[in-house]
Amino acid sequence: MVGEQVLTSFLAMSPGVAIFMPDLLFQGDLTPVKALSVTFGGQFESQQRALNHLALLMALVILIIFVILFSSFGSIRQALLVVLNVPPALIGGIVALIVVGETLNVSSTIGLIALFGICAQNDIILVAKINDLRRRGASLREAVVEGAMVKFRPIFMTDMVMIVGLLPMALITTTGSELHRPLAVVYIGGFFCAIFLRLIMLPVLYETFMAWGGAGRAAGPVTPGSRITR
DSSP, X not given: OTTOOOOOOOOOOXXXXXXXXXXXXXXXXXXXXXXXXXXXXXXXXXXXXXXXXHHHHHHHHHHHHHHHHXXXXXXXXXXXXXXXXXXXXXXXXXXXXXXXXXXXXXXXXXXXXXXXXXXXHHHHHHHHHHHHHHHTTOOHHHHHHHHHHHHHHXXXXXXXXXXXXXXXXXHOOSTTHHHHXXXXXXXXXXXXXXXXXXXXXXXXXXXXXXXXXXXXXXXXXXXXXXXXXX
């Protein structure tokens, strides 16, 4: 605009350092000068743009996974069940970032998106096992209990192996670790939360969801003319 003055300041940011704006921007009582706008550019602007794109990507990933789950199970309730069991793992990843003092940046956001798919995979295995037991004639309660007990060890061992494999990336603090350390921390926190919460929540929620509308009836053996109630 005509008559507009632009003041550009170049700042090199580091952890624990506060930003001091030039005295020109403030009056004596530390009140910002009227008709003054402050914008941030450089790496901060690029990071904010990347985080916005990743947020849209995460929403798209959730939608795609839901469609795949519905096509696999043929049940909106079971697809919704798997999707609702992923947030506890994401919360575990965010809590891990807070504990170790990391921030929610591009690397950690990518880790959250990947964690979504990995956690959904374990839920699919457990739900498929419970469905298989119900088709063989087990009642809803029996299928949930037996499926959870049978699949707990394989899922637990899979998560623990991934946690141990990611520990070196999370513990290294040398130059360049700011790229891979948040990703590893998100994975470890998410897998720990999945072990202690998701494997307990999923069987309980499965029985609750399937009990609605008479879906809790025992599923008999599959025959050419039979229809399985989900």
